[in-house]
Amino acid sequence: MSREAVTAAHVDSSPPHAGHGAHADAAHHGPVWLAHHFDTPAQQFDTAKIGMWVFLAQELLFFSGLFVAYGVYRSWYPEMFIAASRQLNKEMGATNTVVLLFSSLTVALAVRYSQVGNRKMTGRLILTTIGCACMFLVIKFFEYKHKFEGGLLPGRFYHPHLEHLVHGSPPLPDNTGSFFSIYFMMTGVHGIHVLIGIGVLIWVWIRNNRGEFSKEYFTPVDIVALYWHLVDLVWIYLFPLLYLI
């Protein structure tokens, strides 16, 4: 129906629009998953989507502060950044990148199978995604452990132990603590997002098992997948900027 059809109507006292009855008669309508204040599934789906995208925009701005801090210090102390990034484990970082990309694939496929109503595959793929997320955190844990052992810690706590440093790397300037502050803040905030992601993935997994989703209603899977892709998106930038420069 076009917009004109609705707007170009009578001016005064037009009769009630057909299909918009009094609420007392139609307090609830449609399937159970259609919330009371929406008229159609499409409206509910589109609203959820736009809400999620606005939320993701907010997430991007949230991370942007860290990226600006990175940019400012990178531009002030390029040599220090290059020296410090040699202390990060490129192989572990790359592995984590592949793990996250793979989890992005599985969650995208989970949405796809949910769209066609294949509940079993959706469940499996969500579980795989959760597995990848946990694997990411485990690898991250070992990376953090190495940094703690080497004394490569944020700001005030930065006390490098020479025996733990990567051999043959350039010497670290005095202010390398700033790099590790940024490193820990960026990966830490990202890690918290991974944790939250695991939480919401478990939530949709349970709901999927309960059989709440169908071809007609898969919005929560889609929304959670969008969130998970964002976590991936941020890591796509974190990895090269921290490990590969």
Next chain:
Amino acid sequence: MSTAQHGHGLSHDDGAVHAHVSSVPFYIAVFLGLLFLTGMTVGQSYVDLGKANIVLVVVIATMKASLVATFFMHLRWDDKFNVLIFIGSLLFIGVFFAYTLKDTDRRGERDPDQNVHVWEKTGEAAPGGMPKKEHAAPASESGGSALPGAAGMTLPQH
């Protein structure tokens, strides 16, 4: 903008959800593309390209991010307004980035007295501070010996 058409259920004829469904091989192809780009970015880190390094990694990362956003996140088939939200937020990040760096990168260029990082209590320079550059470049233009960047090591001579 396509959003103006939406009223209560007026956006679709039957009010049902019509989302685009991509095929499984397609998703796997996108994933392989992402893997390829990851390999590329790791590979280039072994080659020293000097200042081009950072540009290249950001370009590759942006290509990867676009793949994820366009296909995994369905922006290709989504409401154009959602695309606008996404691109718009990146523009605001750009403003944040560019304007802040416009200050931090050019600070003290015109006033050598600015920008001296000193701990006033002891007069010692803060740990860190900008390493001295061999080519104290803009000194002749700005009429001072201040270094660009906030954390100049130039201490005032008391």
Next chain:
Amino acid sequence: MAAITTSPAHHEEVDPNASYLEASKGIGNWLVTVDHKRIGVMYLIAVTIAFALGGVFALLVRAELFTKGRTIMDADTYNRMFSLHGVVMVFLFIIPSIPAAMGNIILPIQLGTKDVAFPKLNLLSLYVYVFGACFGIYSMINGGVDTGWTFYTPYSSSDPAHGGVGSPSAVLPMTLAAFIMGFSSILTGVNFIATIHKMRAPGLTWRRLTLFTWALYATSIIQVLATPVLAITLLLLTMERFLGLGIFDPRLGGDPVLFQHFFWFYSHPAVYIMIVPAMGVVSEIIATFSRREPVGYMAIAASSLGLALLGFLVWGHHLFVAGMSEYATMVFSALTFLVAIPSGVKIFNWVATLYKGSISLQSPMLWALSFLFLFTIGGLTGLFLGMLAVDVHLHDTYFVVAHFHYVMVGGTVMGFVGGLHYWWPKFTGKLYDEKWARFGWFFVFVGFNVTFLTQFVLGSRGMPRRYYDYLPQFQQLHQISTMGSWVLGFGFLVLGTMFVRSLIGGKPAPRNPWGSAALEWMTPTPPPLYNFVKDPVLTRGQYDYHLATDDELYEGYDDPLFPKRMSKESREAKARS
């Protein structure tokens, strides 16, 4: 539009046509409600308490400044008082005041929908706000903060407990409070954007949105894009104080001016979170009490969006004397002047709306006109401060204090209180005493100007802000200012009493007490649970007085204090002219 009736409802278990205040009783039902109107009412109560608290801090600050040297408190307490005044007023009152409290109630009704897009998220945002406020109260109990509301580093970030040299006060809980309340603001913004895009009633095109809706839309964009930056900034500040990151603290190789960039990237746009919704309220009031469609409707709507976008480009004008790059100062100064354009567009269009309008000076209109007058002063003095050379003299003086109080109080609070007068009958179903309302308005208006006009003079003569003590030549002006604050406080006391009296013994309000053509006045007072007895379908714009019927505008119209009645013919004639 005309499909809306006020007929009584049929009875069921929970009658959806009963007023939202009556639909289900008991405090428990209120605490778990997802009804946007009830959430808005709870927000309204919370921000009113915050306003009262912040007001008490303000009166104490002014009282201390009555004489040179010590008057009633020592310097440390004074520092905490003005910081708490700022923190409470900004984060607990102004930011949520119009959008989260009034917007929550009015927006879905003006859109003709049953609720906001995500009702549970809406309730969550209220609880996040309350949770954040608890941290703030915890900080206050532990001595409060003395950093100013801006939390500038390194004073805020260098903790004496860890060998630092900064503020010993309870900074951590207060920054956490602001951090948490930021999320409440973000959730409201997400909700409103989705609601405005997808939940409009049939026939409610973008061009038929009310200007209040447009203002809330612009505000939501800022809330969503700017507030997360505050969140990450405060997180970094917290970590800086806690762990010593060395990003903002110069002793550890950090840069304190970088904090100011981060902080103002949020806090300057936040100024527009505060003022744009008030502009929306004023647009509504002026349209209603001039009985006509606002002149330049699209220009006013677009200027709201313009303010939202330009607000992101000018934060550097807070850093002119902070040691920022001279190149950046020039760019920021030039951009700052651009903000005057959308503000001017609004002012001129409002004035044009008044011209040849059929004006009635009801109490909401008094507040709207006060807004025009005071905001113009606040806005124009902002241009002085945006000018590089002038700012060097005026920066951090009482001139700045007076400027932003003319914008925040003269603008936002006028809009807030005006909106409260305007929508009070709709919220509560009760009328208030118009004589008391005018009486209160008079004292607020006079008290405000006495308090803050003097501060322009003080500042231009060099009185720095936030100082505990001052030179003898400033004493007289300080005393005038303090006495003004008493008048101002008395005015608000009158208004508070008036609203309480209305709640207890007020006459029941008719459906459309002001004779407005907007959608929220077409539904019963107070509105039913799902806002309308029948889903509205719009067949005319919300300002089309010439198309509205006499019934829509004047049903239940019998009080002599109400706006003059205009016949349909004269409304149509006016629209043609």
